[in-house]
Amino acid sequence: MTANEWKNRGTFIEIFGRQVFVIDEGNHEQTMVILHGYPTSSFDYYKVLDTLTKRYRVIIHDHLGFGFSDKPIDYSYSLVEQADIALALWKQLGLTTITLLAHDYGTSVATEILARYQKNQLTIHIEKLTLCNGSMHIELSQLRLIQKLLKNKLLGKHVTKLTNYPIFAKNMRNVFHNKQTVSKDELRYMWEQLLYNNGRKVIHLISNYINERYFFWNRWIGALKEIDIPTKIVWAKNDPVAVFKIAEVLSDEIPNNTLLSIKNTGHFPMLENPEEWLTAVLS
Template sequence: MKTKAYRNWLAKGSFYNICGRQIFVIDTNAHNSKKGNGNHSSDGNKPVLCILHGFPTSSFDYWKVIDALSEQFRVIIHDHLGFGFSDKPIDYSYSLIDQTDIALCLWKQLNIESAIILAHDYGTSIATELLARDNVGLCPIKIQQLVLCNGSIHIELAKLRFMQKLLRNRFIGKLVAKISNKSILGKNLRNIYFDQSKISQDEIDTIWAMMTHNNGKEVLARVSRYTFERHTLWYRWIGALKQTPIPIKIVWPENDPIAIAEMARVIEKETKNSKLYWLQDAGHFPMLEVPDSWLSEVISAISNPI
């Protein structure tokens, strides 16, 4: 079912051909907005904020905060390959390395030379791959600062949900994806909120519609295997965090049941130039559950030097 929110979000963005794939992008800069949308003033003089969304959702995670963010930033957010409105090729590995390449190719098309990166969940591994490249002079954009939210970068500390473990299983993952439905999604999303009443049925309907759009169920098992890369590339990505001189702002809910609070403390302790900002009474998707508090902490984190 295509909800009103689904249609409105689709209307906000455009599709870009990136590496031969159609990638859905929202860019609040009027020059890159969808043709016919004249409601935005030019964001050319604003700092660029590139957002990397999480799993298994899409850029829609930011529907409650994008307008407020766009008052201060030129916001660029895309659906990763295999997510949301972007292409979902069936015979594809969905490596986080490839997702990083796609993000960089997109930003190059948009002529982004310097940006603040904000990453949540799945997106934090793309962010650490960017750091790994930057540390050896191979990142083509200047990362002004990095904001990390709820990402199980320290995968050994993560409390993965049972459904996620089933989906990534090589033998039964495809079957689990095939029999999954909106009710199962709703139950799993509610279970990772601090206050389950904060997610509406309309939001669940919209998230499900975006997940299942264009082969979504067929690729879900493959996309879910990204957590294995977090083990395989642990030394590369944790090493990049430890080595980078880039300021790192950590915005984290104390009650996240997946990327637990201890993870945020470890990241702050092992990074050279970081500061931790706690969120109260929020679970794994704070930008949806407590948008005002999340927005306040993110803007404060970006605005204040360490």
């Protein structure tokens, strides 16, 4: 599937004056909402969406600054504001009960939502939670050099100007366990979406989320320790960034959880090993 074909499957919904790209498929009572990772988009789920929609109504949106959504310069790109966008979108779509699935960057948007949920600040009910390969325990994460450079407030905007497709493709391949699993076409489609809507201008801004993971550590990890939501931790064992140790620590902390591992798979299990990922998520 091409990036343009994926775009044609979705629609744009205005949230707080910004255009948010949304995929909304499946006709079922149960609804799964998905929060995607960095620096990609909802396109990460193109291999698994059709199977997920056999059981759920599935809603995936591109966070602001990502994919086909707006990429304004005058925006904080705080994970807190990304949570505001997600919650406003789900409210606009009339959702009352959800299964929440989050991967990578999306797991920190999810933990902000969970922090509010624990304080009874939401009207939506989270029935189940699935967390996949995210560096919520940022102190355990093995950040890539490019991530460290982009999150730097002084260097980030300069590194952005030097970033090109070969650098992007190399860094993406390096987070797959089998580097040949991701095709040249897939990498090109990811790159197209990264650049869409003048996306190059905001790459360093969306990369600031790593700093927020330190700043809000107590709020977000605290929420995970208190949640009473049945939680599934689905983790690719060979992730070089969000290492498996993070999953083990989360499993020790989250009260009601099941830890499921996927072997011989890197940071994007829904792309690298979609069948095993689906088995774990839907089990």
